[in-house]
Amino acid sequence: MKTTIILLSLSLFVTFQGITQSRNSKQAIVREELIFPTQNEHTHGSSLVSLPNGDLLAVWFQGSGERTADDVRVMGSRLKKGAKEWATPFLMADTKGIPDCNPVLFLNQKGKLFLFWVAVLANKWENAILRFRTSTNYNGVAAPIWEWQDDILFKPTDSFAKEVEQKFKDMPEKHAGWAAFAPTYDNLIKEASKDLTKRTFGWMGRIHPITLASGRILLPLYNDGFNFSLVAISDDDGATWRPSLPIVGRGPIQPALAIKKDGTIVAYMRDSGDAPTRVHRSTSTDNGETWSYSVKTDIPNEASVELCVLKDGKWAFLGNDINDGRYQLSLYLSDDEGETWRWKELIEYEADKKGSYSYPCLIQTPDGLLNMTYSYAKGEGKKSIKHVVIDPKKLTK
Numbered sequence: 141m142k143t144t145i146i147l148l149s150l151s152l153f154v155t156f157q158g159i160t161q162s163r164n165s166k167q168a169i170v171r172e173e174l175i176f177p178t179q180n181e182h183t184h185g186s187s188l189v190s191l192p193n194g195d196l197l198a199v200w201f202q203g204s205g206e207r208t209a210d211d212v213r214v215m216g217s218r219l220k221k222g223a224k225e226w227a228t229p230f231l232m233a234d235t236k237g238i239p240d241c242n243p244v245l246f247l248n249q250k251g252k253l254f255l256f257w258v259a260v261l262a263n264k265w266e267n268a269i270l271r272f273r274t275s276t277n278y279n280g281v282a283a284p285i286w287e288w289q290d291d292i293l294f295k296p297t298d299s300f301a302k303e304v305e306q307k308f309k310d311m312p313e314k315h316a317g318w319a320a321f322a323p324t325y326d327n328l329i330k331e332a333s334k335d336l337t338k339r340t341f342g343w344m345g346r347i348h349p350i351t352l353a354s355g356r357i358l359l360p361l362y363n364d365g366f367n368f369s370l371v372a373i374s375d376d377d378g379a380t381w382r383p384s385l386p387i388v389g390r391g392p393i394q395p396a397l398a399i400k401k402d403g404t405i406v407a408y409m410r411d412s413g414d415a416p417t418r419v420h421r422s423t424s425t426d427n428g429e430t431w432s433y434s435v436k437t438d439i440p441n442e443a444s445v446e447l448c449v450l451k452d453g454k455w456a457f458l459g460n461d462i463n464d465g466r467y468q469l470s471l472y473l474s475d476d477e478g479e480t481w482r483w484k485e486l487i488e489y490e491a492d493k494k495g496s497y498s499y500p501c502l503i504q505t506p507d508g509l510l511n512m513t514y515s516y517a518k519g520e521g522k523k524s525i526k527h528v529v530i531d532p533k534k535l536t537k
Contacts, residue, residue: 168485168534170509171527175217175226178522182206183215186513186525187348188501189245189253193279194221196505198513199232199243199255200525207260212239214257216283219527226527230282233273235259241268244345248377249355253278256292256345256359266342266365269293274378292372294383296339304333307388307433314390314414325390329366333386338365343372343383346394346444348501350405358384358428360407362393367412369395371428384424389413389434392420396447398455400477403427408457408478409434411441417463419445439481442466446502448510450532457481458500458512466498469514473535483535487512487528494519497526508532 175198186200196219203212213234217226232255233240244256253275258268270292278284308326323331332338342363349359359372359381369387374380387395391413398406405428409420418436443466445459457472467490473483488497500514509529516526 166485166487168530168532169487170529170531172529173226174516174524174526175513176229176524178516178518178524180521181523182209182212183523183525184515185242185346185499186501186515187243187245188503188511188513188527189247189348190503190505190511191247191253191278192251195219195279196511196527197245197253197278197284198226198501198525198527199245200513200515201239201241201243201257202229203239205239206241207239207265208263209239210237210263212241214240214243214255217525218281220281227281232283233257233271235271239263242344242346244348244359246349246357246359246378248357249351250377252276252378253284254378255284255286258344261341265344266338266363268342268344270343270345270361270372272378292381294340294372294381295336296383296386300339300383300386301330301333303385303430304388305330307386311389311433329368332366342366343370346499347396347446348503350397350399352399352405352427353403354427356427358397358405360395360397362395362409364393364412367391367393368434369393369407369409370431371395371397373428384428385430387422387431387434389420389422392422392434394444395422396445398447398449398478401453406447406478407431407434408437408445408447410444411436417441419459439472443498444500446500446512448502448504450504450510451508453477454532454536456502456504456510456532458487458502460498465493466496467493469497469500471510471512471530471535473532475536485530485535487530504532 199216214232216232239260246254261267273286273289275284343361357374362369371384372381392409394410395407405424411417419439420434422434442460448456455474469488471485472481496517
């Protein structure tokens with residue numbers, strides 16, 4: 141989805157210390173299946189939610205391409221509690237004649253279901269409009285009965301540009317540019333942040349929101365124009381939203397959020413910046429209002445990543461921890477809130493490097509199991525969304 145900008149490598153890293161246990165036997169996998177038979181259309185960007193009645197509801201976008209294909213729509217499927225097979229896919233959202241991408245599912249504390257996605261205007265990511273619809277009638281056999289739909293529109297103030305300016309001052313310097321007489325990347329982004337139109341449009345979801353102890357909802361967003369992120373904040377159960385200050389860095393996009401026991405919010409992000417590509421990390425100590433500039437961890441990164449805080453306090457991380465494709469998808473577990481990652485399970489691996497398994501969603505269901513969905517592609521005519529269930533207890537034995 142994003143063309144990587146090649147600049148000089150950033151020398152500051154957050155260290156993910158050595159993994160003391162590594163597995164590839166897949167003994168922790170409880171079940172795995174494709175949500176629907178492989179087919180030729182592009183299927184990507186899935187999201188998953190566990191409903192109160194025990195059903196699983198999944199969404200993804202599907203069509204003949206992505207932002208340049210006007211037939212792209214949001215599709216869904218349902219795994220009824222106790223069922224062995226997913227339902228035949230059904231339509232979840234479609235803005236006619238405009239690509240619909242990046243769907244995200246979420247249940248607020250009152251049990252209202254949210255579907256977030258973007259309509260890509262003029263076939264450009266930087267023109268995307270963030271949309272949402274809600275339902276309290278979602279326990280049927282197909283799509284929920286939608287009761288409300290709107291766009292999430294906000295107007296970042298001049299504090300947005302000031303934050304970008306300050307964070308680039310705080311970050312280690314880079315002197316890379318497009319050519320000897322061209323402005324540096326940093327200056328291009330700082331200048332763009334002063335443009336009200338540019339900072340208003342193009343904010344897209346990818347990873348599910350989190351809910352703080354106060355009830356505040358944080359919806360992670362990113363922007364392919366600025367090549368960095370922010371979070372949308374709601375203090376009224378999702379009725380209204382406002383933007384945080386940006387998560388500034390050289391390529392941190394598609395944030396996945398986790399809350400530490402001391403209240404610090406941690407964002408892990410895909411690297412869409414300079415080589416070598418590594419997972420980015422940023423933190424907030426004021427409930428998501430402001431964020432540290434992002435720094436690179438030492439986990440290799442090829443595409444979108446996921447985070448999940450488990451009921452027993454462990455953290456789970458899921459992503460493509462390689463730099464030359466999407467043929468490997470790995471699950472990590474940490475028992476010290478991401479300071480070290482002691483356990484690893486290979487969820488997917490193709491020795492010939494031809495398969496593609498990416499853009500995961502990761503949740504823990506009430507039974508304690510980890511449920512994930514991700515894009516599955518084995519070549520033309522062999523595309524689907526895969527569902528895998530993991531028993532995390534079997535990873536740490």
